[in-house]
Amino acid sequence: MRKISAEKIKETIESIILEVAFNLPEDVCAALESAHKKEASKLGKSILKDLVDNIKVAKDEKLPLCQDTGFVVIFMEIGQEVQIEGDLHKAINEAVAKAYQEGYLRKSIVSDPIQRKNSGDNTPAIVYTEIVPGDKIKIKLLTKGGGAENCSAIRMFNPTVGAEEIEKFVIETVKNAGPNACPPIIVGIGIGGTFDKAAQIAKKSLFRKIGTHNSKPHIAKMEESLLGKINKTGIGPGGLGGKITALAVNTETFPCHIASLPVAVNIECHSHRHKEVTI
Amino acid sequence: MKKITAPLTDKDMQGLHAGDQIVISGILYTARDAAHKKMAELIKGKKPLPFNAKGSIIFYAGPTPARPGKPIGAIGPTTAKRMDSFAPQLYAKGVKATLGKGARSKEVKAAIKKYRAAYFVATGGAAALLAKKVKTAKVIAYPELGTEAIYQIEVKDFPAIVAIDSKGGDIFNEKL
Ligand code: SF4
Numbered sequence: 001m002r003k004i005s006a007e008k009i010k011e012t013i014e015s016i017i018l019e020v021a022f023n024l025p026e027d028v029c030a031a032l033e034s035a036h037k038k039e040a041s042k043l044g045k046s047i048l049k050d051l052v053d054n055i056k057v058a059k060d061e062k063l064p065l066c067q068d069t070g071f072v073v074i075f076m077e078i079g080q081e082v083q084i085e086g087d088l089h090k091a092i093n094e095a096v097a098k099a100y101q102e103g104y105l106r107k108s109i110v111s112d113p114i115q116r117k118n119s120g121d122n123t124p125a126i127v128y129t130e131i132v133p134g135d136k137i138k139i140k141l142l143t144k145g146g147g148a149e150n151c152s153a154i155r156m157f158n159p160t161v162g163a164e165e166i167e168k169f170v171i172e173t174v175k176n177a178g179p180n181a182c183p184p185i186i187v188g189i190g191i192g193g194t195f196d197k198a199a200q201i202a203k204k205s206l207f208r209k210i211g212t213h214n215s216k217p218h219i220a221k222m223e224e225s226l227l228g229k230i231n232k233t234g235i236g237p238g239g240l241g242g243k244i245t246a247l248a249v250n251t252e253t254f255p256c257h258i259a260s261l262p263v264a265v266n267i268e269c270h271s272h273r274h275k276e277v278t279i
Numbered sequence: 280m281k282k283i284t285a286p287l288t289d290k291d292m293q294g295l296h297a298g299d300q301i302v303i304s305g306i307l308y309t310a311r312d313a314a315h316k317k318m319a320e321l322i323k324g325k326k327p328l329p330f331n332a333k334g335s336i337i338f339y340a341g342p343t344p345a346r347p348g349k350p351i352g353a354i355g356p357t358t359a360k361r362m363d364s365f366a367p368q369l370y371a372k373g374v375k376a377t378l379g380k381g382a383r384s385k386e387v388k389a390a391i392k393k394y395r396a397a398y399f400v401a402t403g404g405a406a407a408l409l410a411k412k413v414k415t416a417k418v419i420a421y422p423e424l425g426t427e428a429i430y431q432i433e434v435k436d437f438p439a440i441v442a443i444d445s446k447g448g449d450i451f452n453e454k455l
Binding site: 043046047050051053054057058061062063064065066067068069104105106107108116118120145147150178179180182238239240269270271 | 298300313340341342343344345346352353354355357358360380381382400402403404405406407408410411424425426427438440450451
């Protein structure tokens, strides 16, 4: 048994939040820089220039990359040989409250979806825990903005439809998102499982490095085909026209029922603030 | 690059066309979902708005808190369509432009034409960069709403793009 204190988890989460609020992951920076070079449309290019410049200002001045500093979503893979000392969920939410206060980040969470009073400290976080072999804890953290999240969609398909129908749905979702999701976007797709599982793996797929593909060749092929088609929609950076609408299409799959074929599309904006840490 | 200064006049509006890149100086008022709901109640109750609407620009934004010594934290546009149901009555009160991201409804476009107003977009997710254009900021209404309060902010050369102009030209219709 390896003991890990809740305090240690708290410190780790706090430092991840304070890093991602001001620093985009390297692969996202590189993708935006290369998009800026490639984009031909005048307005599209000027949007991408703003995004590249924004990365530097955010980092140098410790100003959040985006004013929407998001909902904290955590995927935690906990080794079954780990014993957590202390209250895990309390530690996570204390970390969120502290980081959002100390980092001068925006508190964007309301405690009740109908009454809509702000919780005041950006808690609670959304936490998915998974028990895995080993004696480590892997924390994958994403701060998810509302604009892009609102453009997501899920559909329960007939199991007899083919890849083509699924692609159509993904493209329709991207078109509906249009400028609202702050393109260039990252498209997370979950195929299979149940209604909830599809949405969960769609979100989890967002952690993949830009430029990598699903290990299954037929899924990798679908990702490439979709990225090509999405970039032909002409939506472009900021939705103002151009050829760079998405930076990546990430897909995860899960086995499913003979009667089902759920497909979830989770839209993520270019302000793709996330990080993975193992303790 | 056209330069405009708020409050805006009818003459300012005539020179703006969908697709123009502009820089804005002067006063902007931030308001997002919750503040719009409150302003709609004021209008319904025939009470005055928290700011002088004539010629004004409403910025759909909720900033991050300012660090000590800074006027504001990060600030950038939020999705404008969530304010579509409120926008026509605000244009009717004299608001000359709104500033956000994304496309607008037919009703908003009709109101923009009717009141010879405009809708501008700014780069979504470039909020650190845009914050540098803000010189001063103060909450003028609804402090209890936190980031959703109405801030009066003074900007200098704040970059934007005309998305819908006073004649109904719409960059999103042309692109999509
Ligand atoms: S969609 Fe992303 S980049 Fe755009 S405003 Fe929201 S968090 Fe910021």
